[in-house]
Every structure is written in structure tokens, then in C-alpha cells.
Amino acid sequence: MLLLVPADALRPRRPDAHFAAEADAARALGIKVALVDHDALTSDRADEAVSRVPADDDAVYRGWMLRGEQYAAFSAALVGRDVNLRTSAEQYRCAHELPGWYAAVEPLTPRSAWTVGDDRAAFDRARVELGPGPAVLRDYTKSMKHYWAEAAFIPELDDASAAWAVASRFRELRADDMAGGFVLRRFEEFTSSEVRTWWIDGECVLAGPHPDTPDQVPPDPDLAAVRPLVAELKLPFVTVDLVLRADGRWRIVELGDGQVSDRPTTIPAETMIAMLYGARVEDKL
Structure with missing residues (x-):
């Protein structure tokens, strides 16, 4: 390698x-x-x-x-x-951009609608498609969750002006980094910290905290429903971020290409490289 x-x-x-x-x-x-x-x-x-x-x-x-x-x-x-x-170029785009992986994991991820481009008319069509209620805004690759109230959370999609104000601020903050178009995801109430799981050829080989919360020990995820969906994507190296919903169900909040997924500081570099090299780390799940 x-x-x-x-x-x-x-x-x-x-x-x-x-x-x-x-x-x-x-x-x-x-x-x-x-x-x-x-x-x-x-x-x-x-x-x-x-x-x-x-x-x-x-x-x-x-x-x-x-x-x-x-x-x-x-x-x-x-x-x-x-x-x-x-990882081929096609596989990278599939893993890196939400429209590439959404259909495969749809049963386990918040319902979503997206645009091609960033114009108001396309945004309104996606907003109506998702239907009334709260939503979280992102683009094909990234959210602005650190600007939650002004550029991520939309309390009511039926409030067209307020929803567009959030989208406009998101677009302003993302600037030239805006990828693909707007993505609206149905808001769900989560009750745990996120778990970042690492997968090689459809097999989970490592699980740990999310890089944003490296010192928070997340609960061990139940991967029974997740495994067949990730395997079906047939991608060589991906990460899947999971979180517990208020009803106790595990939900997929993000899937990404493992090559550009950040490693939390609590996972040693040696563990990451051994995993890529073909050695299997001890399965704690």
C-alpha cells in the first residue's frame, strides 16, 4: 500500500x-x-x-x-x-456527497430533499417536497452546525421567508466552498453523542467518538440494521456517523469517504494505519 x-x-x-x-x-x-x-x-x-x-x-x-x-x-x-x-472517482463522489449515499441508507437516516444549485426557486421546491415542520440545512458535503440558529436550523419549513433567510446565511458562510446545492433534512431529536464508525469493503473495523467530541465516550451502536445497507453501497473505505434518536433507534447522520474523514484524537494513528493496511483492530462492538 x-x-x-x-x-x-x-x-x-x-x-x-x-x-x-x-x-x-x-x-x-x-x-x-x-x-x-x-x-x-x-x-x-x-x-x-x-x-x-x-x-x-x-x-x-x-x-x-x-x-x-x-x-x-x-x-x-x-x-x-x-x-x-x-477509491475511484465515482466511489469518492458517492461517499462524499449526500445524494450519492442517501437512497442506500434512507430507512435509517432523516428524510431529505435537495436542490441542484442554490437559487430560491429550487430551494422552495425542496422545502415544499419535504413538507411542514422543522429541518436542518446543509449542502451536499457539509453543514454549518456551529452557526445553528442562523445558518443550520429551520424551525418551520412552511415559513418561506424565515427558511430562505437561513439558507441565504448558509450560502454566505459557505461562500466558494458551497458543494452541489441545498439539502434539507427533517429534524429529529437525538439523545447521545455521535459515534464515528469506520468501514472497509462493507465491514465495520473500528468505532469511536466523533472528532468534534473526542472525549465523550459514545454508547456502543447496534449495527445489525446498518451493516447490510453500508455493504450494499460497495464502497472501499467509508465512515458512518451514528446517533441515538429519542425513541432509542440508531440513526445515520452522515456517511463520508474515509480518506477525508477526520480521525478523533483518541484513536491512535497506528490503529488507523493498521486498519488500512489490512490488519483488523479488535472488534469492541
């Missing part, structure tokens, strides 16, 4: 500090590590970004988020250097 991580912007021969521990852990296991230029990847210079990557037939990226089209250019540039990413 070849591990690809972003280079430090100021010291390009060193890994970005956020991923340095994983790079060190990989090297300790005898795994090759190569650096890529994240700024070049996000500036339409994919060939330049991978100019120091050696050939390998099983490469895994652990780095910052990329748009679907940026990842596709990244993948194509690597193919030109005889490097094959374990």
Missing part, C-alpha cells in the same frame, strides 16, 4: 502536521508514504500536485476534503504515473 498525505504548505518535504502521525505510523509498518500538494489539487494543477508520487497499484489518500471534480482530476493524474487509488 502507498499512503498519500498532504505536504506542509511551508515545508513541502514534510507531511502536513495534521497527518504527520499517520505518515509516521505508516513508515513504521513499512508502508511507503508520498506527499501531495493540496493547494495545487484545489487549484486545477493536479499533475503538479502528484509530481513526486511513485508508482503503486494500491494507493490510499488521507488528507483534506476535495470536491468531487478535484478528486477525479487527482485520480486521473495519478493514473498517469501508474498509481491506482483504492
Whole structure:
């Protein structure tokens, strides 16, 4: 396996500090590590970004988020250097963008409606489609939950003006990072901290706290209903964030590509890399 991580912007021969521990852990296991230029990847210079990557037939990226089209250019540039990413461009978009994974896990996730683009008419159509009641707003890849009252939570979708005010603020805050369009998700009352589960080829290999709450020990999730839905997606490396609803049912709040999912500080880098390398961590579920 070849591990690809972003280079430090100021010291390009060193890994970005956020991923340095994983790079060190990989090297300790005898795994090759190569650096890529994240700024070049996000500036339409994919060939330049991978100019120091050696050939390998099983490469895994652990780095910052990329748009679907940026990842596709990244993948194509690597193919030109005889490097094959374990996750294809199509698989990345499926895992990274909510419209790609929503249908597969619909029974276990809040009901959602979304737009293509960010205009008011499309937003209103999605709002009416979801129906009256409270909702949470996001785009295809991210919410603004840290701006809950002004750019995430919509108390009543039937209040068109108030709903659009939240959407407008969300659009302003996301700016050039806005991905795809608006996504409206039916609000559900949750009662636990989130659990981040890590899956390789449809099998859960690791579970722990969410990176936003690394010191909160979440309850052990019941994966009986989750496993077949994640397996059906046939994705090589994903994360699934779970939370308990007020009625005691486990709900999927997010699915993401594992390559760009953050690792909570309470999970050692060595555990992450061993998991990717093929070693199975002890199953605590």
C-alpha cells in the first residue's frame, strides 16, 4: 500500500502536521508514504500536485476534503504515473456527497430533499417536497452546525421567508466552498453523542467518538440494521456517523469517504494505519 498525505504548505518535504502521525505510523509498518500538494489539487494543477508520487497499484489518500471534480482530476493524474487509488472517482463522489449515499441508507437516516444549485426557486421546491415542520440545512458535503440558529436550523419549513433567510446565511458562510446545492433534512431529536464508525469493503473495523467530541465516550451502536445497507453501497473505505434518536433507534447522520474523514484524537494513528493496511483492530462492538 502507498499512503498519500498532504505536504506542509511551508515545508513541502514534510507531511502536513495534521497527518504527520499517520505518515509516521505508516513508515513504521513499512508502508511507503508520498506527499501531495493540496493547494495545487484545489487549484486545477493536479499533475503538479502528484509530481513526486511513485508508482503503486494500491494507493490510499488521507488528507483534506476535495470536491468531487478535484478528486477525479487527482485520480486521473495519478493514473498517469501508474498509481491506482483504492477509491475511484465515482466511489469518492458517492461517499462524499449526500445524494450519492442517501437512497442506500434512507430507512435509517432523516428524510431529505435537495436542490441542484442554490437559487430560491429550487430551494422552495425542496422545502415544499419535504413538507411542514422543522429541518436542518446543509449542502451536499457539509453543514454549518456551529452557526445553528442562523445558518443550520429551520424551525418551520412552511415559513418561506424565515427558511430562505437561513439558507441565504448558509450560502454566505459557505461562500466558494458551497458543494452541489441545498439539502434539507427533517429534524429529529437525538439523545447521545455521535459515534464515528469506520468501514472497509462493507465491514465495520473500528468505532469511536466523533472528532468534534473526542472525549465523550459514545454508547456502543447496534449495527445489525446498518451493516447490510453500508455493504450494499460497495464502497472501499467509508465512515458512518451514528446517533441515538429519542425513541432509542440508531440513526445515520452522515456517511463520508474515509480518506477525508477526520480521525478523533483518541484513536491512535497506528490503529488507523493498521486498519488500512489490512490488519483488523479488535472488534469492541
